[in-house]
Amino acid sequence: MLSATLLTVVALSSWLLPNALADEGPLDPSQPKGITPDEIIQRFAAKEKEFKEAYDQYGYRETAKMITPDDGGQFQEVFDVSFDDRGRRVKNVVFAPLPTLERLTMTREDFDDLENGFPMVLTSDDIGQYSVLYAGQQQEDELHCYVFDIAPKQIEKNKRYFQGRIWVDDHDFQIVKTYGQMVPETRANKKGKGQENLFPKFTTWRQQVDDKYWFPTYTRADDTLHFATGDVRIRETVKYENYRRFGSNVKITYEGKELPKGADQKDKQPPQQPPQ
16 A cells, blocks of 8 residues: 655644745735635635636646756656547647656656646545645735645545645635645655655646636646655646637536636736746
């Protein structure tokens, strides 16, 4: 079975490194006014469910790149997400040169994180699996956000979870930024033997599409993985571009109202441009 030493949600604040939070204003630990943390959780989880239903009806291009700067190793992949004639979502790889990574191997979990983990979604169907702790309020460029630390209550075999911090816009009650790590990890035994599968801490920024939903647009990771055989530093970026809604029989709603079907959607500039 997979095993990992997981931090409790109470201890997450010390795990969130200062340099990862350098883009925000100071964290105000005071309670929100006119609404309780539990009510905020319920509202953003409901909005995340709406977002997930809409996100599943959009195509986009994803460009992923990872390097190990100490030895110049590199992995790249560009793929389009679109829909076939039956309305099924399909992935079409358009660029995937041979990896030159020497000390790392891309695992099934790594590829799953590229498609599902980094654009983390926390819907009302999933929220019960997590402990959610209100951390305070923080300014994210022009947005005023509620901040929560989250961690899985328990780890089930062959399932992936997000552990870290989320920023929720106090106007739309949607997640606009995440920072954390996908878990569980697999580590070597006490003798340093056994297959290891470690994952970096990452930040994902979202921006508005269709003036309604905050879709992921950029992910960045710059972390050192501590393997039994030695440390490996990695830098990883993922860009999500050219969002386009495709025709479907599925109704997409926002605040209880069905959105009209459209063709190409124009993205609104993000409130904070992530560093390149």
